[in-house]
Amino acid sequence: MRRPATSRTLLAATLVTATLAGCTAGPSTRPEVISNDGPAAPASAGDKPGVPLPPLEEPKSPTIKWTDCDEETRARIDQPAALGALKLSCARVAITVDAPDLPNRGLSRMSVLKVGTGSIPLVVVNDIDGDPGTLFAAKLAATAPPELLAKFSLIGVDRRGSGQSTPAQCIPGNVRSDLLDQDPAAESGIEAVLDAARKAGQQCAIELDTNQTALDSWRAAGDLDQLREELGMSKLNALGHGEGSRVLTGYSVRFPSTTGRIVLDGAPDPGPDTAAALDAVAAGLQSTVDGFAKDCAQRKCALGDASAVLTSVVDKMRKNPSPDAGAGIALYAISSGLAQRARWPELADALGAANAGDVSKLTAFIEPMLSDTRVRPSRLDGALATKCNDSATRLPTDQIQKLAQTMRTKYPLFGGLVAQQLAWCSPWPVRREPLPPAGTPNVPPVLVITTANDPVTPLAGTTKVADQFPTSVRIGWQGTGHGAFTFSPCVTDAARAFLIDGKIPANGTLCPS
Template identity: 55%
Template sequence: MTRRVVLALAVAVCTVAGACTAGPSNRPPVVENDGPLPPVAPVTGPPATPPLPPLEEPRDSAVEWKDCATDVQERLGGQPVPANVQFSCGRVSTALDAPELPGRGIARINLLKAGTGPVPLVVLNDIDGEPGSLYALRLAETLPPELLQRFSLIGVDRRGSGLSDPVRCIPSEVRDELISFDPAEESVEPLLDAARQAGQQCGITLEDDQGAFDSWRTAGDLDEIRSQLGLNKLNALARGEGSQVLGAYAVRFTDKVGRFVLDGAPDPSPDVASVHEAQAAGGEAALTAFSADCAQRGCVLGGDAKTVVAGLLDQLRGDAQAALSPGLAMHAVASGLAQRKRWPELADAIAAARSGDGARLAAFTAPLVVDDRLSPTRLDGGIATKCNDTTVRLSADQIDAISRDLRGRHPVFGGFVTQQLAWCSPWPVPTQALPPLSKPGVPPVLLVSTAGDPVTSEQGTARAAEQLPSGVRIGWQGAGHGAVGASTCVSEKVRDFLIDAKIPNDGTLCPA
């Protein structure tokens, strides 16, 4: 259509509709030209965020699912298997891809499918937490029914954990030393000695494979799982440090990202002191919430459980014959605070420890140190992955300085949160750090923060959301590690996001 015709149509529209006004005009005279329009200069600025991809049902899946009820029952430690959730297990083989042997080797990844929904939703957990397969099974009990009608949860035991060729390289007595170290000690040098033994033995045991356990390569495992499930896009939900894997996936496989939920993302800040200060604050907030819960329930610890916990640690420090060390007790308390459903059990265990029976409290740390066929130690794979994911290596003096500062502001958690800095100090520094989350072209990603999260702090998740261009954060004002399944409000927002592509307003708050 020529400009002459367009002008005539415009006049006709004004005549019929009476919507145009006449009067003097400062516009330049119209130049009639039948040629092509001149090119328009491109608009500069950040690229637009693509929309959430539509949900797709898989093509032919290459994963063979088998009954695994007996093994799962044993892995749950005698706890009942969810009666209302159908589940089965499978395996996927991927490239181990160690730095010294790129593209070579085999990693066998264990999967558990919970529910019968037609759309697969991959589920990850912290590397040193409950294996993703079991976490997905428990999560299925707590999610809105509509989610399980639309999705089946595909729990993934991350490489080096659970039943995915677990890492076993730290001698049992060294594991005990690592988690028994008292966070109130002025110097971490004894802890560094244990960490050196752990790192040396892992280097001998794992050899060239030592650097193969990290979030970047785990993201490659997820893409192989996506492919074998018969999907063009990966839909996934990760809790805590597992969110780091989805961040790496978004950078590495941007065009394969579907609908991602990050429930408590790790802090991406390069400021080590700030990261650990936020984590210590999250632990103290969780302890305060636990104390308030105790008071409300009338639990055995009375109205100030926070003071009772601090008193127990001092009691154990003053009793050289106690079977329970203050370091072990601190790991147990931190583990119990992360598991909101186990708070009544934690309160009873703390009360028993005050009376000299530390066995019930020590049971909270058993998954870190106990190692058997179906329940391998979570500590070894956790240290390997976390240390491979960071290039930060600090001296004893530097760690001591951070610990002293944090103990002054956060008496219970200040010295505790810095211990992993010592664990990684002797570990080989990876040749390449994890990339930042700031890659454009990723569809909207839903991040969930928890006010009193002792593992991945609210402040850290907020900083991750700021770094991710398409990140949208909602906050739960409760406590514990992770909000999905724990907060009805959060679970509803996640349901709306995953099923209906409804993106909540950034900064939405859900009450405790």
């Protein structure tokens, strides 16, 4: 198996801004956006029962200690100039590890970042394998509506096991490479991934010890309640991006009485059928390739037929892998780039360079997954631990191989790659703790944003999450990318009005691409 010549390679996410002019509701005669300036529950939530949307309140007696971290945070961001004159402050919050075998015991630290001048905290939670929440919040602030930052301060959270919050850092470097650089088209690929997954699981069991199964979204929701208290807030107002929304849905179940204004910008499929959920991810990736190619053509980028060049790059790296990467790394890098719409021009340039023989720009997209340093811990370790602890699905090898073959046939480019993730958790301990049913009628209206073509949290899964909440209000972007806030002006303005003014859009509102 090839080893990376360097222990560095990436994954991230950023976003844009708004005006509600293009918003249209689906086949309905209801208004485009229904206002609710007071705390009363709106009829616009599809006539769903629920508690009132709570009014915004100022913090009372916060105990969190903020210190300036502007310079050090900008050093961790690829394009610090994009942050402009924003000021960044950081803090550490004590949390209880609460491992299954040691309930309510153990202490750790959670890293948080504040950006914006508003007096009311708005907690931001990102995908576990994307930018750490602190960096994601800083980047989000650079593109968010100014009114949002005048009303709120964004509070980015590095979830337990990630970023600067006592990162997992338990998978050996060569094993990370083995997990990610197996050729998805090869019949032997699944066996090799299973072998790497066993090594990763064994080492994580040793390194993390009793904390191995404490890295999950359910406990991360408890961390947010500790943060809420230290922020001096009676209610948690928050925005979840993609898989990070799982933490907020868990929060609403655990702490319904302190749930405030919540926006979910995409959400993972909550169902137990992991294979079906991954099938939708593979379909979403293919749809995103089409959107990327269309965008490339509209911008008159140098690739010409972007879809054809993308396929050509993968074929070349399959036939003539470099010392740093083969087809597996290429596909993971491409899928990372596709998930970050703001970086599509950069992805196009990287594909052009790779097609000409220089793969360094392309492999940079997967660098944060492979690279592991004190300042920039690998995102793979915490992501694997969290996703495995969140899932109760463990499939036998023969079933994984069968599903992989089916997905390779159905989605020739990405099917095999996505199917490999079925093997990642095979050796991981299965969750023993039962969780309460998702969704509760005792929370305020939750704004759920869907995206028609999302390569990470597909439309179908996000819709299921919305259906679990009796008080959910769904607004859909008919575009392509991972998350719609702040890419769709229509969605962005609706979310801004929901968070700041308490205006709730008509359930089923559609925003144009």
